[in-house]
Each structure stands twice: as structure tokens, then as C-alpha cells.
Amino acid sequence: MGSKKRVFEQAGVLFEAHLGLARSVIFDSLFAREKLGSTGLGQGVAIPHGRIKGLKQAAGAFMRLASPVPFDSPDGRPVNLLFILLVPEQATEEHLQILSELAQRFSDRAFRENLQQASDVTAVISLFQA
Template identity: 35%
Template sequence: MEFTDILVSKAVKVIAQSSSKKRLFRDIAEQAEACYDLDASAIVDALLDRETLGPTGVGNGIALPHARLDGLDQVVSVFVRLEKPMDFGAVDRQPVDLVFGLFAPQAAGVDHLKALALVSRTLRDKDVCAKLRSNTDAGTLYTILTEQAASQAA
């Protein structure tokens, strides 16, 4: 699995700031709705439900909110870079500025886990995160993500 399998360039966005986690989830949901023809309200509800199990802020300024959704036939995602980091309840209590929303079909099984592993592995790379944080152009961010994954596969 590669980023190009789960992420389209239109699903990458830079947001100046978000007033709350719920507002950020709304922004992510609207982006997913526009890119993948999903129901934004259902996405927000699913992300909020998932978050009640524990925060998806994994540390180092990264959050991986994810949910399973009805009506999907493949794993899809949205990447958001926040210009102003926000509190996300991350495990290390650091504010989050790189947010990768991941959505999977209800019965995705191993594909959901493969996608989470791909995103996690890529965002653990400090050089990749530094590049993502130093750019504000959505197209450049998409290129960084897709090129990094391609070079890891080679």
C-alpha cells in the first residue's frame, strides 16, 4: 500500500488554526466529503466516537484520527497541516500540527491496519515531519508524502 492508494492531492489542506478538536474534525470531514463524496456529518460523528476511546494524538505534534464508515469501498484519507498547533490531548501533551485523518470501510480488516502502519511509519520520520512543517503549499505537502512513501518502498 502507498499514499497514492489512500490519498488524493485535493485531500491535502493547510489550515491557519482551528478553535477546537470538533472544529478540526468538521474541517477534515468537509474535505473528505469534497474529495470522496462522503457524508461530512457521519464523519464528524465517527471521529468523535473514536476519540472517546482515547485521544488519537500520538505524540511529536502528530494526530491520526481515524474511523470506519458505512458506504466506503476502500481506505481513504485527508492530511491537514495546522499553521498554529493546537491541543489535541496527545499522549506526550504536545500540541498537534500534523493531522492525518484516515477512513476505512466497516469491513476493511487488514487494509485499515496497513494504512495506519503506512501513515505511522512515514510520520515517525523526523525529516519528513520537518519538511511537512516547513511548507505551506498543499501540492508540496502531497508531493512530500507520496515521494517519501515511494522512496521507502524502493
């Protein structure tokens, strides 16, 4: 994909197709949040997130990129594992709880390695459900 911008554009397409949300709204929300500071965690992981007006419940998507993209992560490493999180505009506690749980999962080296090696969607889903 090449850049954060392309990743956010692709996330917009994905959420538009599956949730009927306008891709421009998704892109703008993710980009606005990213301007406040990188959502890159390090170790090749990022959790871009944004608030979406009219969204009824949190929604997320996992992306594994074939080629890592620069993400201004604390360790300087490019990112190829991303979990994009969208939350309702007024979500606060739930939003923080989900982010905390995701960050904790991604801090586990074995979890990251298993995601890198997962061969299909079913394998990825079972890793997140474990």
C-alpha cells in the same frame, strides 16, 4: 481551528466536498473513535481515523494547522500535523497496515519538518509519495 471538534468538523466538510460523504457521518465516526482514546501520536502529530459504512476504499487527507490544537497526545504537545484516515466499515488488515505506515512516516523527524515547511500541495504530495 481551536479544538479537536473543529478539526473533525473541517474534515467532514473536506470529505463531503471531495467524496460526497455526509459531513455528519465523518464527524461522528472520527469523534466516536477519539472517545476510545486519543489518536495523537506525539511530536505534534495525530492520525484521527474512522470506519465509514458504504465507503468502497480507504481515503485520507492531510491537514497542517496554522495554530496547534490540544489533542491529549502522549507527550502533551498540541497537534498541527494531522492525517485523517477513513476506511470501509469492514476493513481490518488494510486499515491497520495504513495506520502503521503513517505512524512510521510521522515518526521520522525530517519528514515532519519537511511537512511543516512544504510551501504548496504539490510539495506535500511528493513527500507522501517519496
